Amino acid sequence: MNKALSPLQWHRPLMLFVAGMLAVAIVSVGGLFFDDRMLDGEAIWVKPLKFGVAMALYGLTLAWLLSRQQRFRRTGWWLGTVPAVTMTFDVGFIVIQTVRGRYSHFNSESDPFNQFMQPLFADAVGLALLAMIGLGVLMLFERGGDRAITSSIRLGLLLTIVGMGLGFLMPANISAEQAAADKAGTGILHGAHTVGAPDGGPGMPITHWSTVGGDLRIPHFLGMHSLQVIPLLAMVLALLATRLPALRAEGTRLGLVRVAGAGYAGLLALVTWQALRGQSLVHPDGTTLLAATGLVAATALAATAVLVTGRRRPAAPLPTGEAVQARAAAAAR
Incomplete structure (x- = not known):
């Protein structure tokens, strides 16, 4: 190292x-x-x-x-x-x-x-x-190093690549108004953030994501920032492991990171599907809510299974002060 x-x-x-x-x-x-x-x-x-x-x-x-x-x-x-x-x-x-x-x-x-x-x-x-x-x-x-941290970086990179790729949906999103303007020879914009409504309509505070239609910026944003979210989770788990015996086994933390990565991928798929259907994030229909509930339940069950399995492993020794410092330094690198 x-x-x-x-x-x-x-x-x-x-x-x-x-x-x-x-x-x-x-x-x-x-x-x-x-x-x-x-x-x-x-x-x-x-x-x-x-x-x-x-x-x-x-x-x-x-x-x-x-x-x-x-x-x-x-x-x-x-x-x-x-x-x-x-x-x-x-x-x-x-x-x-x-x-x-x-x-x-x-x-x-x-x-x-x-x-x-x-x-x-x-x-x-x-x-x-x-x-x-x-x-x-x-x-x-x-x-080498903490396997949970390494896995979190790999998952974060993968989902960031997906999120960057989802950005290419926006130039391909030609609205009816843009198509009509092109036909009339007055078109300026070719592509849009919003699906099912024109860009520039009512939006959320700060982000301005559409509240009246689907918004392709949402999956793009979530994908791009998975590189921060998932490694941060792995580092939090490493710090909690010094206090919680259930997280002391590296395999348990690795399993939780993988579950979180799968759950995040599911969330990314869900908001992409919602946006492409022209549905605002803040106005989900019953189908979207059902899918979201299933995703939360599946992620929670998988995380529970990892924790239960982890309890059957031999308990790792409580880290010494030097070991805690070394782990924190490794996580910060």
Whole structure:
């Protein structure tokens, strides 16, 4: 196991990317106060603010993941550099379009700058997705350390890749209004977040996810942030294991992480299905509620089975103070 690195020693391009995204978020907060322009019923600086915060979390998590890598570290460094560069380009384009008062996504306006940048904008996302797939493959070769933490990273990467892929549903979501505008030769946008209702309608606070139709941003968001959620769960379980004998066996924690990963995948499938049916997250019908209830019940039963099976294993010795510190350090790497 490599010596633990401080965050300042993590993957430098990604940490610079994180700093840049935090700067975007700060500038966007200022924009909300000093720029009253609106786009699709939303303050124009909300989009770069959300992207700045989300990408900062994404970059920080990816840098942490690479700091734990034991094998193929040079390949991992290059694969981590790809999203640092491509996502800097994409968020930079979003900021430029915000300043210009133009759409950054789904925009087919004929001005030369937009026509040149839109294909590059889309290609950068594709390159970042390929890099994440490469990192997922590398993680299959990682050995050593806490198996529950390692498994959580693999599951988080897998679901993040799925979440990034689900983002491609939005450009393919051509509304009836857009199709009519295309036919009339007046079309500007090709793609939408909302299914069953126009973009820019009533939405939830902060996220602005639609409350009147399905919203494809929801599965995209949940998938992208699985890389934070599932490893965080594994680290919480590792800390709780110092106090709860039922979690002391590594196999028990590993089983719970796998159950959580399967449950999260089920949730991702559920909200994708709900969005594609044009149904708002906050107004589920009976079929959606039944599916959600089944998912919760199946996840709870599986977690219970893991805990019951774990009790039959020989109890692991209570960690010493040094062992607790070593485990916490390993989880933080």
